[in-house]
Amino acid sequence: MSISKKQYSRVTTNSLSEMKRNGEKIAMLTAYDFTLAGIIDRAGIDIILVGDSASNVMAGHETTLPITLDQMIYHAASVVRGCKRALVIVDLPFGTYQADSKEALRSAIKIMKESGAHAVKLEGGKLAKDSIERILQAGIPVMGHLGLTPQSIYKFGTYSVRAKEEKEAKELMEDAKLLEDLGCFGIVLEKIPSGLAQKVAKNILTPIIGIGAGNKVDGQVLVLHDMLGMTKEFSPRFLRRYLDLDNKISSAIKSYSTDVKSGHFPSKDEQY
DSSP states (O other): OOOOOOOOSSOOHHHHHHHHHTTOOEEEEEOOSHHHHHHHHHTTOSEEEEOTTHHHHTTOOSSSTTOOHHHHHHHHHHHHHTOSSSEEEEEOOTTSSSSOHHHHHHHHHHHHHHHOOSEEEOOOSGGGHHHHHHHHHTTOOEEEEEESOGGGHHHHOSOSOOOOSHHHHHHHHHHHHHHHHHTOSEEEEESOOHHHHHHHHHHOSSOEEEESSOSSSSEEEEOHHHHTTOOSSOOOTTOOOSOOHHHHHHHHHHHHHHHHHHTOSSOGGGOO
16 A cells, blocks of 8 residues: 655654654655755755764764764754755764753754754663753754664674663663653664564654664664765665765776876866
8 A cells, every 4th residue: 555645845843743643654864064965855855864973984983972062063054054855853972961961951052053953863761861851841852862872882882783682672662652751753763673663663653763673663764875885894784775886986086087197187178
């Protein structure tokens, strides 16, 4: 049975709830700059996440931890300028919300005021409760993030699948319900068993976006550089590469270099 899609001239948090009610899947990708954000937006993606994954794919860090609040705002402002339709969400980076809820609110306000983004995302359930409450009370939309939470990588010690055991699965379900009750407009579930993700999506009204969480959730998110094949080292099971840009870009650059060195570029038609 095909599902008729409503056309949204601007995606909002309300749009996402409506999409879940109508059974329409939500498409989400990361972006970190003006040019690619514009391409993604024109292609009809519903949500653009300015992820702290910029720490990895843009800055070359091993983890997401080093990126700063000001760096996130720089990327977010660039993305917002390239978007007309998509909902733009910004990750609160490590260290900007874990210590206390007042710091979390200051960080969220700074992002919203200086970038023009539409919402923030942060990791954690019960431990992030006070921060989420305070941010929401200020009128700032919050997306949650459960399962594998990359900012806690040194605590986990591994990027392996989370919530495989009954105790952790139960805690994740409780955290998802808590995030819904607090008023989060969406939740990312990262790298958890598909059956558990399906159970979460079925039992709460909040839209659930998966990454490595199977296809029975309400939408999917991938890191843009990964799905375009610009990164080669990262090859988890959940990643589908839609292009091989690493080779295509390398080939184009080699052709340019050859043309420059041989004198074939610029041609007579390419000069004044």
